[in-house]
Amino acid sequence: MKKRYMMPAVHALLLTGCAGSAVEADGSAILSEEIKYVALTFDDGPRSSTTAQLLDGLKEQGAAATFFLVGEEIAGNEELVARMAAEGHQVGNHTWSHMRLEEAAADVVEQEISRTEEAIRSILGGSDYWLRLPYGLLPQHTEHLVQVPLIKWSVDPRDWESRNKDAIVSSVLEQVKNGSIILLHDIYPSSVEAALEIIDRLHAEDYRFVTVEELLRLSGIIPENGVMYRCGG
Numbered sequence: 001m002k003k004r005y006m007m008p009a010v011h012a013l014l015l016t017g018c019a020g021s022a023v024e025a026d027g028s029a030i031l032s033e034e035i036k037y038v039a040l041t042f043d044d045g046p047r048s049s050t051t052a053q054l055l056d057g058l059k060e061q062g063a064a065a066t067f068f069l070v071g072e073e074i075a076g077n078e079e080l081v082a083r084m085a086a087e088g089h090q091v092g093n094h095t096w097s098h099m100r101l102e103e104a105a106a107d108v109v110e111q112e113i114s115r116t117e118e119a120i121r122s123i124l125g126g127s128d129y130w131l132r133l134p135y136g137l138l139p140q141h142t143e144h145l146v147q148v149p150l151i152k153w154s155v156d157p158r159d160w161e162s163r164n165k166d167a168i169v170s171s172v173l174e175q176v177k178n179g180s181i182i183l184l185h186d187i188y189p190s191s192v193e194a195a196l197e198i199i200d201r202l203h204a205e206d207y208r209f210v211t212v213e214e215l216l217r218l219s220g221i222i223p224e225n226g227v228m229y230r231c232g233g
């Protein structure tokens, strides 16, 4: 990763496919047909009543995930954040207050990003914390404020809407493919239960669960600051 603040945001927001695009030096695909990789991503936490249970389940099943945290949910849940990193999960930024940013002023966008970044850094130390935008949106005039890779998703079971474990599981299983980034929210018990069942079901189909960072790496993609990634077509 390039150092933060060293380079300006280089691109307008782009959607970049990931899976299957990578080829090793010897010509063999890194993402093979036999082993399939997906990234589970959890937004809007941490929440003490649900995130701890999810972390227990991920540990038991040997699955890595990525958590995009809402800054104002972090106070009081510092141990959960530390546990995420300690157990091999990727931690990212989902803004401070989860407001819609598409009409926000530049200083508000900057604050929404930087406050959460500082809150995470105060627990985990310095690093790049990749960004997922609430509702996936950012005003065009503020794109230059994003100094990290932006991560979207390719599978959205709308778990916040159904709050129904079986509906979430079937929606994901219908859409998932090698290289998918799956969007879930660890603030709902139904989503946590669904995630653990999805892992079970996809393990049986030779899927492996990796962080977004690892998924990009396996796809041969070098993440660039200010570029939006959504894998899996």
Ligand SMILES: [Zn+2]
Pocket: 043, 044, 094, 098, 134, 135
């Ligand atoms: Zn969200």
